Each structure stands twice: as structure tokens, then as C-alpha cells.
Amino acid sequence: MEKRLPAVSVVTPVFNGASFVASTIESVLQQTFDDFEYILVDDGSSDDSFDVIKSFAEKDSRILVVRQPNMGMAEARNCGVKMARGMFIVLQDHDDIALPCRLEVQFKKMQTDEQIGIVAGSVERFDATGKRLGICAALEEHDDIIRAAVMGEPCIGPGTMMIRKSVFDSVGFFRNQYVPSDDLDFIFRASHVCKIVSVKDVVTKYLVHNENATHRSALRMLRVSYVMRYRMLKELAGEYCCVSALNDPASENAMFEVARGYERQFWSSYVHEVLSSGRIDPILKRHEVELGLKALRGKGIDSRRRVMSRILRCLPDSLSERLGLIWKALEA
Structure with missing residues (x-):
């Protein structure tokens, strides 16, 4: 009998994230919404990242693991998206923590309007000691999000997005030449074919540390x-x-x-x-x-x-x- 397709595919690209990725994986596996598969793409890590994610895959059949030479964040995300079988793709960074209701609230929002192609959410920032650094509230409406992108103001983070897979079919994937702003490029292309909205809820906890892509680049x-x-x-x-x-x-x-x-x-x-x-x-x-x-x-x-x-x-x-x-x- 053919295995039923999951509603959601969670994609996490991993590069030298052995110190963080276990907590990220656990946060995804503890979701209140359970109709998902979890794709982890090791992007040529030189630390123990692959061993960590492989150990989780051996215990949970929802986890799929792929290993590739180091090609960068955009290509690692694309690899996971291309493997995905779900109608909706969730991007979860390897050093962020998904709130337990993340998939549930974003999936429900996506169901309210067929024109919605991307649902993002708010982010809570914290440091390595666990200290809260504040909440970055997401802009909720399409026009506000695009206006912010055009103005160079905070928009929406790729690690908070749930994306209808058909959007990738329409506009293509993340483009490596625009890293580390490839998400901004993708958002603008997607805005031509779908609505982009956010939920008020905090969907991820963002760990601020020196290895963040924002700090490095x-x-x-x-x-x-x-x-x-x-x-x-x-x-x-x-x-x-x-x-x-x-x-x-x-x-x-x-x-x-x-x-x-x-x-x-x-x-x-x-x-x-x-x-x-x-x-x-x-x-x-x-x-x-x-x-x-x-x-x-x-x-x-x-x-x-x-x-x-x-x-x-x-x-x-x-x-x-x-x-x-x-x-x-x-x-x-």
C-alpha cells in the first residue's frame, strides 16, 4: 500500500550546528500538529552535526536525512524543498526553537485563504544563557510586509515561514547569488503570485550568537x-x-x-x-x-x-x- 503523503514538510538545513541542532529537532518533534515529515539536510558539516541528526532519524520514522557537499544555506534549503512531499513547506533553521503550536497555527492560517502562499510569524530572541532579548512582532498584512521590504525595514525571517509548495513551482527556489538576502529575493518574487501574511503568535525562538548568518555576513x-x-x-x-x-x-x-x-x-x-x-x-x-x-x-x-x-x-x-x-x- 502506498504511504499517505504528509500535509507538511519541515526542512532544516544544517551546517556545523552540532551544538544547537538537537534542541531544534526536539522542538519540531514535539509539535501539537503531527501530520508532517522532517527533512534535515547536512550541508557538508565538519563537526558532529551529521551524527546528531542521524541518531534522531534512527528513532523517528518521520525524519529523513540527506548529506551533501557544502553548497551554502540557499542550496541546502532547496535540496530539502525538492525532496518534500507535503503541500506546505516549513523552514526551520538549525539553531532556532519551534514553539509547540507553530505548525498548527500556521497551517490553520493557510487554510483561511487559497490566495495565501506564505505564512510567517513573530520571533522571540534570546541569548546563550536563556535570557529573553525581546520579541520581534511580525507584520501581519501583505501590503505591510512588501512595504517593509521595499523600505529596507525588518520584514519576515525565512526561519518563520510556511510556504505553499506551489509557490516554488511558480517562482523557483532560493537563489545562491543573493545569499545572505536570498530570502528577500524570494519574498519579492513570491509577492507577484500569492499573498504573504503572518500570524501574531511567536512561532520560533531565535538564538543570538556569533555564528548567526546575520553576524557572519x-x-x-x-x-x-x-x-x-x-x-x-x-x-x-x-x-x-x-x-x-x-x-x-x-x-x-x-x-x-x-x-x-x-x-x-x-x-x-x-x-x-x-x-x-x-x-x-x-x-x-x-x-x-x-x-x-x-x-x-x-x-x-x-x-x-x-x-x-x-x-x-x-x-x-x-x-x-x-x-x-x-x-x-x-x-x-
Whole structure:
């Protein structure tokens, strides 16, 4: 008899995570939702990671283990996604802890609307001693999430996402040339074919340590995220943008400077357009005017750009009212 397909496939890429991965695996196996398979991809670890995950696989038939040469986080995720048999793919990083109801709350949210292709969630940060460092609350609505991505503000983390497998069929997989911002690239591509939303619930606990990808690749993440936003802005303006130059370090630096200059130019033009036409782009709506007023005291061109765009997001429909409020803010 053919084995029934699981509803959910959890994918965890592992690279030198022997110190963390056991806790991660245990958190997944203790889920209140149990219709899942668990795929762990060892990405050429040089520590005992493979032995740790193999020992769990020997005890639980839901666990599938694959080992590959070191190819990077994006390719390790892709390997697991391609193996997945579930209709929904959950990405769980090897050093994060899944809350017991993670799969259940995200699966239920996914069932509420067939147009939803990605469901993310909030994250609780903690350090190696177990001390809580605060909660990163997820933006819940599609427009807010894309607006944040375009603005370069915190968006959604790949380790919190449940993704409908059909989204991968439509837009492809994670692209290695955009690491460590390959998730931002994927989110923007996915936004063209599905809704991206979040649940309020904390779905993972994120361990802050020196081996986090964010810490290891902070400068490159900054550069790549700038280029990603450059591409988003160009495409929102109806222009195709090729960013293949990210494969070459010298070209990457040049592309970064182009992207940074274009972003400043875009926001200057955008502010002028909105003020002259009375139009408010819906992708930049739904934020608090007060944030802009408060931040107006900041210095520098980037601060001013952010302030003006924030103020413009949800001002009154009347052009005169908006101009009056902006003038009042500038005088403050």
C-alpha cells in the first residue's frame, strides 16, 4: 500500500550546528500538529552535526536525512524543498526553537485563504544563557510586509515561514547569488503570485550568537539588501532590472553604489510626485504618521527620505491637508 503523503514538510538545513541542532529537532518533534515529515539536510558539516541528526532519524520514522557537499544555506534549503512531499513547506533553521503550536497555527492560517502562499510569524530572541532579548512582532498584512521590504525595514525571517509548495513551482527556489538576502529575493518574487501574511503568535525562538548568518555576513547582507530594494523599486516602476553582477565582487561594489544612489533619487522623485499629483501608492500605505513626525528630528538624507515616505503613507486624501501636516512637521 502506498504511504499517505504528509500535509507538511519541515526542512532544516544544517551546517556545523552540532551544538544547537538537537534542541531544534526536539522542538519540531514535539509539535501539537503531527501530520508532517522532517527533512534535515547536512550541508557538508565538519563537526558532529551529521551524527546528531542521524541518531534522531534512527528513532523517528518521520525524519529523513540527506548529506551533501557544502553548497551554502540557499542550496541546502532547496535540496530539502525538492525532496518534500507535503503541500506546505516549513523552514526551520538549525539553531532556532519551534514553539509547540507553530505548525498548527500556521497551517490553520493557510487554510483561511487559497490566495495565501506564505505564512510567517513573530520571533522571540534570546541569548546563550536563556535570557529573553525581546520579541520581534511580525507584520501581519501583505501590503505591510512588501512595504517593509521595499523600505529596507525588518520584514519576515525565512526561519518563520510556511510556504505553499506551489509557490516554488511558480517562482523557483532560493537563489545562491543573493545569499545572505536570498530570502528577500524570494519574498519579492513570491509577492507577484500569492499573498504573504503572518500570524501574531511567536512561532520560533531565535538564538543570538556569533555564528548567526546575520553576524557572519553583516556587510554583504547590507550590500545585497540595497541591491534587492533597487530591483524592487525598478520593477515597481515597470522597469526590468538585472542584478547578475552580484556574482562578481568588483561588480558587486559598483552595483551597490548604483543601488544606493538610485534609492535616494527614487524617494526624492516619489515625494515630489505624490505632492504634485495627490496620489498615495497603496504599497506604501498603512503606517503611522506619528512615526514620521517623531523621526523627522533625525539627521542625514536617509533619515529625511524615510521620514517623508512615512508621513506620506497615510495622510488625509485632501492634498491641502497633507501639505499642511507636512509643513507643520517640518517646522517642528
